[in-house]
Amino acid sequence: MSDTHSPAAVRTRAGARVWVLSLGAALGGGLALGVLTNLAQGWLPGGWNQLANSGAVWTVAAFAAGAVLARRPLPVAVAGGLCAEAGLVAGYYGYAEFGRDGMGDLFFPLVWLAMAFVAGPLFGVAGAWWRRGRDRRRRVAGPAALAGVFGMEGLLAAWNLHHASQAWACLAAMVLVPLLLGRTLRERALTLTAAVPLALIAYAVVVIPLMSLSG
Structure with missing residues (x-):
């Protein structure tokens, strides 16, 4: 019978809580920003509204997640960047589907989601390197x-x-x-x-x- 109060078990539970809280916060923040960027496309005038749907602007979320999680092990920053980017896609297209006239064809959401799985981890690492880079x-x-x-x-x-x-x-x-x-x-x-x-x-x-x- 395992000892749930042993130092190893306590560390395991603490590590699991870090992952859940960190990734939950990154995902929630991404969802909120995704909704906000959808709304901002209607608020910003003329060509400026394209900035809300900008891939470069979206990468800031993953970079910020990595920077915030920089004190954690690097895989947490990687996963945090991924969750932030995936949350952005889900929030943006979720609001388009349920708050507007629908998101239309699934092609573009899937393309952006695929890009999130690449850009999210990369910019999560970039944010962590900037915040806690040793050199x-x-x-x-x-x-x-x-x-x-x-x-x-x-x-x-x-x-x-x-x-x-x-x-x-x-x-x-x-x-x-x-x-x-x-x-x-x-x-x-x-x-x-x-x-x-x-x-x-x-x-x-x-x-x-x-x-x-x-x-």
Whole structure:
């Protein structure tokens, strides 16, 4: 008969509570933000409403989840980022289905959900690296990834979608992320320097093939 009060059992229960509370909070926050972004599309004027449905903006949720959970073991930050992104998709399309005229075809929710399973863990790690990175490379890589995805979306908005307001907002965010998240002047400069090629690589690898297929 196992001893439920042994130190090992107590640690196991404490670890389980950490996982449940952390992932529940990330999922709940993602659901709320998903509903909010759906509503914001109706609130924001003109081309600005596309920012609410921006993949770059959505990655901030996973990055924030990873940063908040950075003191936990890294797998918690990974799962937290995933839950935040999956929650965003569920909240956005759930509100579209039950609060508006319906979400339509399942294709786009499934595409966004698939992207959430990739971007969520990656940006969860990026947030944890920024918050608790043991060396400068990780503290730079995390914000550089976030800034890079804003740069990629700025290029997409400018060159393919011709949404000038969204393009300027995303490109401004690409610059602001390193300035706001860098701890020193050197880290800010390194982060911005790394973000530029990351944005170009992401655009070439992700956006160009997608636009070719849709065209």
